[in-house]
Amino acid sequence: MADRKQFLNSTSIDPELEKLLKDSKKNSVSEQELREQRISFAYGNAMGSESVTKDSVRRSSESIRLTN
Numbered sequence: 654m655a656d657r658k659q660f661l662n663s664t665s666i667d668p669e670l671e672k673l674l675k676d677s678k679k680n681s682v683s684e685q686e687l688r689e690q691r692i693s694f695a696y697g698n699a700m701g702s703e704s705v706t707k708d709s710v711r712r713s714s715e716s717i718r719l720t721n
Contacts, residue, residue, distance in 0.1 A: 688714065 682690075692710050699705040 692707065692714055695714070696705065696707045696710045699710065
């Protein structure tokens with residue numbers, strides 16, 4: 654329980670961080686940015702395999718489609 658005591662107290666939010674969070678809500682993510690985030694995520698989860706490169710993930714993402 655001692656490890657969690659830091660979360661029991663109320664803390665103030667860093668004003669600079671709060672401003673950045675509010676400003677970020679105004680920005681929308683483009684389809685290209687979202688695609689690159691997905692590619693980066695897939696590549697990051699495939700690390701350790703020498704045959705997987707970011708370009709190979711990018712090429713694969715062009716042929717694989719997600720459905721709802």
